[in-house]
Amino acid sequence: MTRVLIPSGALGLNYDPDALARGIAAKPDIIAIDGGSTDSGPSYLGRGVSKYARSSTKREWGGLMEARAAANVPLVIGTAGTCGADATVDWMLDITREIAAEQGRPLKVAVLRSSQDPTHIAEAFEAGEITPLSAAPDITSETIRSCSNIVALAGAEQIAAALKTGADIIIAGRTTDTAIIAALPLMQGGHAGGAWHGAKIGECGALCATNPQSGVIMIDFDATGFTVTPLADGAHASPHTVSAHMLYENSDPFILYEPGGHLDVTRASYTALDETSVRVEGSEWVPSDRYTVKLEGARPAGARTVVMALLRDPRYVANAADWAQDIVTKCRAKVLDRMDIAADAFTLELRLIGQSASFGALETRASDPVEIGVIGIITAPSEDQAAEIGKLLNPYLLHHPLTQEEEQPTFAFLFSPPEMHQGTVYEFALNHVLHLADPMDAFKLEVLTVG
Amino acid sequence: MAELRTLVTKVRSKNAGPFWLTIDIFCGDAQAYARVVRDLKTEQIAGALHADSQTLKRFDMPDLNVVKFSLPRPTVQGSIGDRDMHGASWAALVGELDI
Numbered sequence: 001m002t003r004v005l006i007p008s009g010a011l012g013l014n015y016d017p018d019a020l021a022r023g024i025a026a027k028p029d030i031i032a033i034d035g036g037s038t039d040s041g042p043s044y045l046g047r048g049v050s051k052y053a054r055s056s057t058k059r060e061w062g063g064l065m066e067a068r069a070a071a072n073v074p075l076v077i078g079t080a081g082t083c084g085a086d087a088t089v090d091w092m093l094d095i096t097r098e099i100a101a102e103q104g105r106p107l108k109v110a111v112l113r114s115s116q117d118p119t120h121i122a123e124a125f126e127a128g129e130i131t132p133l134s135a136a137p138d139i140t141s142e143t144i145r146s147c148s149n150i151v152a153l154a155g156a157e158q159i160a161a162a163l164k165t166g167a168d169i170i171i172a173g174r175t176t177d178t179a180i181i182a183a184l185p186l187m188q189g190g191h192a193g194g195a196w197h198g199a200k201i202g203e204c205g206a207l208c209a210t211n212p213q214s215g216v217i218m219i220d221f222d223a224t225g226f227t228v229t230p231l232a233d234g235a236h237a238s239p240h241t242v243s244a245h246m247l248y249e250n251s252d253p254f255i256l257y258e259p260g261g262h263l264d265v266t267r268a269s270y271t272a273l274d275e276t277s278v279r280v281e282g283s284e285w286v287p288s289d290r291y292t293v294k295l296e297g298a299r300p301a302g303a304r305t306v307v308m309a310l311l312r313d314p315r316y317v318a319n320a321a322d323w324a325q326d327i328v329t330k331c332r333a334k335v336l337d338r339m340d341i342a343a344d345a346f347t348l349e350l351r352l353i354g355q356s357a358s359f360g361a362l363e364t365r366a367s368d369p370v371e372i373g374v375i376g377i378i379t380a381p382s383e384d385q386a387a388e389i390g391k392l393l394n395p396y397l398l399h400h401p402l403t404q405e406e407e408q409p410t411f412a413f414l415f416s417p418p419e420m421h422q423g424t425v426y427e428f429a430l431n432h433v434l435h436l437a438d439p440m441d442a443f444k445l446e447v448l449t450v451g
Numbered sequence: 452m453a454e455l456r457t458l459v460t461k462v463r464s465k466n467a468g469p470f471w472l473t474i475d476i477f478c479g480d481a482q483a484y485a486r487v488v489r490d491l492k493t494e495q496i497a498g499a500l501h502a503d504s505q506t507l508k509r510f511d512m513p514d515l516n517v518v519k520f521s522l523p524r525p526t527v528q529g530s531i532g533d534r535d536m537h538g539a540s541w542a543a544l545v546g547e548l549d550i
Binding site for chain 1: 543
């Protein structure tokens with residue numbers, strides 16, 4: 001039996017310390033926590049930075065390092081620093097060094113790096129070693145070379161290699177959400193379908209139970225399946241909450257693709273052991289013919305400037321869509337007249353918050369709002385060009401009249417200056433898998449001592 | 452005719468990775484589930500989201516009283532035209548469909 005303690009769905013989301021203490025008292029074999037995902041968008045991978053505050057990360061990681069010392073078992077984080085690029089792995093390692101020094105406890109740390117050299121990935125693409133997944137963007141080797149960061153998602157094999165070093169702490173770059181949980185049960189002979197299914201159920205912490213914000217859960221893996229138990233007061237898992245978690249952020253609720261195969265839960269059975277724990281058996285692991293790892297990449301897509309204004313005048317609120325369309329037409333013409341920029345090199349869009357900002361043309365409802373927030377969104381090749389277009393848009397958002405006859409109106413700006421510069425923006429560029437002869441081929445493992 | 456959201460417990464939408472969107476309709480009980488399965492047409496969802504019904508995947512899940520739809524994201528997450536980083540709002544559009 002392998003007992004995995006999962007403190008929360010992600011480091012930075014907080015965990016219930018009492019529930020964590022309960023988990024440590026139950027003598028887990030490993031503590032595993034996820035550090036990120038793509039869900040916050042392409043900027044984090046594009047820049048190679050964490051979404052969560054360093055102070056929160058340090059506080060929570062420090063608590064987990066204390067818990068690890070008490071349990072004397074490995075502590076593993078996957079997708080360190082939101083995106084799992086080498087830069088955020090180093091950021092996490094730096095935080096770990098600080099804590100180890102403060103806690104006065106030397107530690108053996110295994111670092112698993114997932115970043116890829118875009119040139120090597122472009123060569124692999126040209127050699128036919130990269131295959132698109134469903135709904136993948138069309139790419140060329142030039143697309144790949146233009147990525148600022150590319151990561152490969154490690155699976156259980158790479159985490160197992162890190163665990164075999166005997167490290168106290170494993171800081172992994174990009175991994176699948178499940179790999180950090182499934183790896184040890186698989187190493188110890190657990191049921192493969194159960195290991196991956198339990199890992200999927202556990203990857204968001206207590207989201208598979210009632211009181212989902214409480215975070216901490218424990219999963220016992222064995223030769224026939226797994227048992228999941230949330231540890232916070234008032235948190236309960238039921239066959240419904242556990243099986244429903246397969247829906248979450250999954251395009252297919254029965255199949256989950258992982259490096260080396262896929263999980264099929266079509267025939268899984270869910271049984272309540274008591275009012276808190278659920279037993280799951282019957283999940284199947286189907287090995288694939290070739291070993292592949294998924295790639296994620298982000299590349300610069302220009303620079304963005306944002307300008308906001310508020311419409312409160314009832315006549316302007318009622319005619320906001322026409323007003324905004326007129327501004328876009330006139331301002332685009334002015335940009336082309338006064339700047340050296342091609343029409344397809346920049347975008348200028350006004351979204352009307354309170355009216356149609358969520359869905360644009362797909363919106364089916366209409367009502368008379370009290371006010372409308374107008375957000376002007378500009379993207380251009382450079383920060384200077386985006387800022388310049390923002391300045392050209394500024395007078396329109398301040399004074400543009402519905403008719404030529406009326407006295408010049410003025411609208412509300414929130415700030416001086418009203419333009420907000422976001423700098424370089426990024427886009428996700430890859431939804432592909434890379435074929436590997438050996439699972440470690442795309443990853444680097446390093447062992448060092450800290451503290 | 453009734454709005455879907457008034458017949459079910461919850462409609463949830465989320466990213467399923469940067470390139471896919473998934474919408475879960477939690478019907479609550481077998482009766483509501485049977486009505487949603489019968490009356491909510493895949494084409495209606497495709498129309499509301501301007502999606503291609505050929506790429507729209509539908510899962511009717513009686514064990515959970517859930518009807519699930521997954522589709523290539525109408526705009527890739529975080530791309531310049533995207534309006535909703537986490538795919539959170541689409542649930543409202545689906546919940547307001549009349550069935």
